[in-house]
Amino acid sequence: MSELRFRAISDSQKRNHIQIEERGRRSELFGKNVFNEERMLQYLTKDALESVKAAIFSGSKIDRKIADQVAEAMKGWAITMGATHYTHWFQPLTGSTAEKHDAFFDLLPDGRALEKFGGAQLVQQEPDASSFPSGGIRNTFEARGYTAWDPTSPAFIYGTTLCIPTIFVSYTGEALDNKAPLLRALHAVDEAATAVARYFDKNVSKVHATLGWEQEYFLIDKALAQSRPDILLTGRTLVGQSAAKGQQLDDHYFGVIPVRVLSFMSDLEQECTKLGIPVKTRHNEVAPNQFELAPVFEEANLAVDHNLLLMDVMDKVADRHHLKVLFHEKPFEGINGSGKHNNWSLATDTGVNLLSPGSTPMKNLQFLTFFINTIKAVDTYEELLRSSIASASNDYRLGANEAPPAIMSIFIGKQLSSVLDELEGVSKGKLSPEEKTELKLNVVGKIPEILLDNTDRNRTSPFAFTGNKFEMRGVGSKTNCAKPMTVLNTIVAKQLQEFKKEVDLLIDKKNLKKDEAVFNVLREHIKASKRIRFDGDGYSIDWEKEAKKRKLSNNKSTPEALQVLTDKVSLELFGSMNVMSEKEVAARKEVELETYILNVQIEGRVMTELVYNYILPAAMRYQNMLLKNLAGMKDIYGSTFKKYVPAQMDILEQVSTHISELKTKTDTMVEARKKGNAMLDTNKKAHTYCNEVRPYFDEIRFNCDRLERLVDDRLWPLTKYRELLFVK
Ligand code: ADP
Numbered sequence: 030m031s032e033l034r035f036r037a038i039s040d041s042q043k044r045n046h047i048q049i050e051e052r053g054r055r056s057e058l059f060g061k062n063v064f065n066e067e068r069m070l071q072y073l074t075k076d077a078l079e080s081v082k083a084a085i086f087s088g089s090k091i092d093r094k095i096a097d098q099v100a101e102a103m104k105g106w107a108i109t110m111g112a113t114h115y116t117h118w119f120q121p122l123t124g125s126t127a128e129k130h131d132a133f134f135d136l137l138p139d140g141r142a143l144e145k146f147g148g149a150q151l152v153q154q155e156p157d158a159s160s161f162p163s164g165g166i167r168n169t170f171e172a173r174g175y176t177a178w179d180p181t182s183p184a185f186i187y188g189t190t191l192c193i194p195t196i197f198v199s200y201t202g203e204a205l206d207n208k209a210p211l212l213r214a215l216h217a218v219d220e221a222a223t224a225v226a227r228y229f230d231k232n233v234s235k236v237h238a239t240l241g242w243e244q245e246y247f248l249i250d251k252a253l254a255q256s257r258p259d260i261l262l263t264g265r266t267l268v269g270q271s272a273a274k275g276q277q278l279d280d281h282y283f284g285v286i287p288v289r290v291l292s293f294m295s296d297l298e299q300e301c302t303k304l305g306i307p308v309k310t311r312h313n314e315v316a317p318n319q320f321e322l323a324p325v326f327e328e329a330n331l332a333v334d335h336n337l338l339l340m341d342v343m344d345k346v347a348d349r350h351h352l353k354v355l356f357h358e359k360p361f362e363g364i365n366g367s368g369k370h371n372n373w374s375l376a377t378d379t380g381v382n383l384l385s386p387g388s389t390p391m392k393n394l395q396f397l398t399f400f401i402n403t404i405k406a407v408d409t410y411e412e413l414l415r416s417s418i419a420s421a422s423n424d425y426r427l428g429a430n431e432a433p434p435a436i437m438s439i440f441i442g443k444q445l446s447s448v449l450d451e452l453e454g455v456s457k458g459k460l461s462p463e464e465k466t467e468l469k470l471n472v473v474g475k476i477p478e479i480l481l482d483n484t485d486r487n488r489t490s491p492f493a494f495t496g497n498k499f500e501m502r503g504v505g506s507k508t509n510c511a512k513p514m515t516v517l518n519t520i521v522a523k524q525l526q527e528f529k530k531e532v533d534l535l536i537d538k539k540n541l542k543k544d545e546a547v548f549n550v551l552r553e554h555i556k557a558s559k560r561i562r563f564d565g566d567g568y569s570i571d572w573e574k575e576a577k578k579r580k581l582s583n584n585k586s587t588p589e590a591l592q593v594l595t596d597k598v599s600l601e602l603f604g605s606m607n608v609m610s611e612k613e614v615a616a617r618k619e620v621e622l623e624t625y626i627l628n629v630q631i632e633g634r635v636m637t638e639l640v641y642n643y644i645l646p647a648a649m650r651y652q653n654m655l656l657k658n659l660a661g662m663k664d665i666y667g668s669t670f671k672k673y674v675p676a677q678m679d680i681l682e683q684v685s686t687h688i689s690e691l692k693t694k695t696d697t698m699v700e701a702r703k704k705g706n707a708m709l710d711t712n713k714k715a716h717t718y719c720n721e722v723r724p725y726f727d728e729i730r731f732n733c734d735r736l737e738r739l740v741d742d743r744l745w746p747l748t749k750y751r752e753l754l755f756v757k
Pocket residue numbers: 239240241242243323324325326327372373374375382495497498500
């Protein structure tokens with residue numbers, strides 16, 4: 030084994046003696062580090078509390094005096110909790126979170142020191158944000174950006190810092206982050222869904238979207254992970270021969286959690302609990318060293334923040350356990366990649382899940398209304414929804430026969446399909462009394478309250494109805510959920526708005542009763558959105574062909590998938606729902622393309638280094654061993670030596686061929702990169718990287734992996750799959 034690998038493995042083994050501590054009760058710790066309602070009650074006057082709650086409920090502005098009070102209270106609490114700094118915590122378009130810490134400490138003009146944090150600091154800050162991506166919105170000399178407090182997501186203490194969730198916008202008001210559009214989309218869906226929910230219950234005054242994500246990830250020994258330049262710099266293995274054993278025995282899924290991992294998880298859950306992240310489920314996933322964590326679902330904005338915070342906490346806690354978390358969607362070839370299912374629904378302030386069938390026909394008509402409108406929204410904007418989960422890393426996973434395909438479709442199961450089929454047959458206009466009774470008793474009335482039938486689940490569907498929520502399954506493990514949640518909530522809002530217009534028209538102009546009008550419009554939507562419904566195998570080639578016939582998009586790469594963003598229809602959608610202006614959408618597309626290019630570029634560079642500095646030298650050393658052996662044989666046997674060396678000759682030939690192929694392919698890839706780099710147009714450049722650079726990665730990898738199979742293990746410089754995935 031090479032020196033490098035030997036060191037990494039022995040390091041890893043030294044670390045493997047970890048005790049699992051017994052912990053206290055989770056419920057007592059929950060939210061200990063969060064400035065939640067309980068804390069506010071303790072630290073704020075009644076007026077201030079009411080005003081914050083009103084702002085949370087309606088999105089209204091908090092007046093400056095109240096902000097001063099809140100800031101004072103937050104500071105008081107944070108300092109007793111040992112915090113020394115505060116930061117606005119925001120989500121720039123890089124996809125992760127950003128923070129800039131300021132000490133509470135300040136100096137008075139006379140030189141005395143004090144702890145300072147007022148309403149001004151709470152409400153708004155100006156991070157020097159010139160190096161965050163803005164897609165051209167904010168030229169550095171044009172306008173600066175500022176962060177503004179989002180009172181709907183409570184402040185929390187992380188380490189010794191008080192973190193205040195904020196949006197990040199330019200001075201001209203354009204969103205420079207992922208949170209601002211999400212909040213606007215959530216507002217849009219609140220308005221549209223509340224209006225529709227009031228058809229069924231006048232007591233509803235607010236609807237919020239709920240999100241329950243399921244985070245998949247890999248855990249690798251830190252020393253082993255760090256021994257690989259590709260994992261270090263790209264989060265995935267660019268080369269690596271599959272281990273003889275992978276996931277074929279299915280012995281990892283839901284298996285016993287390894288001790289060291291359990292210790293990490295227990296520590297992680299402790300931290301999450303303090304931060305108010307309601308983590309609940311943990312288990313092994315399908316691939317070796319792959320795991321999943323899921324919380325109880327929450328209001329979508331809070332859930333998004335919690336997921337981003339979680340990823341950061343995971344990184345830090347893993348470090349304490351000498352582990353490295355890989356969030357990449359496809360860190361290893363030949364075994365499953367990781368996703369982040371987004372379970373989504375709509376809930377009213379009266380405590381009703383609008384996607385949950387109920388016990389009465391009226392409740393079920395409400396359920397069907399939201400259910401069918403969601404299906405229609407996804408059908409109309411399927412390509413846009415696909416674009417919201419596009420990234421360089423997720424491209425390796427979508428459609429890779431283990432993850433949902435790049436084609437959007439909806440699975441609803443047999444039972445609900447037959448309900449929709451029956452509704453489709455409802456006659457137009459007024460319904461006869463018999464028809465009404467039939468509908469109420471035998472169609473709508475027949476939907477059972479609990480639809481969570483596990484036998485009727487389809488794991489290959491990218492958008493599946495799972496009893497009382499939809500589950501969006503193509504979201505990448507690294508992705509900020511704000512992106513898909515912004516699109517999903519916007520399209521559903523738009524659809525509900527249209528639906529309401531149509532129903533009202535039938536009530537006003539055609540004199541239909543409300544439920545008749547609802548049935549009439551739903552019937553049309555069921556008909557119009559049929560193509561998006563698919564209950565078969567989403568991984569199959571047949572589906573790809575069928576989807577093409579149905580004119581569903583199938584954008585396999587990020588540059589392709591992103592094009593739809595700036596289509597007229599998308600711009601009209603985002604504009605009319607006040608979610609994003611044309612300028613903001615264009616900027617996002619630019620940033621996403623740019624990010625794509627940079628990611629592929631980094632992979633290309635790392636690949637070149639791996640080939641030239643690691644693999645070729647090792648392969649040539651082995652080639653020399655073979656040559657030396659052949660020369661020795663020739664010394665002894667003279668001209669008849671060839672008779673005795675067919676094995677050596679065969680291996681030498683294979684090694685030499687792969688060496689030469691490897692160099693040629695790598696050099697060609699470098700040339701292709703140069704061609705791409707010379708391009709000024711981001712869109713063209715992204716396509717060049719996608720179509721002309723990236724295809725070489727597979728060919729280069731093929732030659733590397735073949736060499737790994739051939740070359741003496743002691744000479745191989747890179748930590749192998751069996752070590753990364755199985756060394757404990
Ligand atoms: P699985 O999909 O793995 O079988 P479940 O269906 O039990 O698991 O739940 C998965 C996730 O769905 C959980 O994280 C849970 O919080 C979330 N979830 C459940 N109900 C809702 C809802 N109404 N809205 C959003 N998410 C929900």
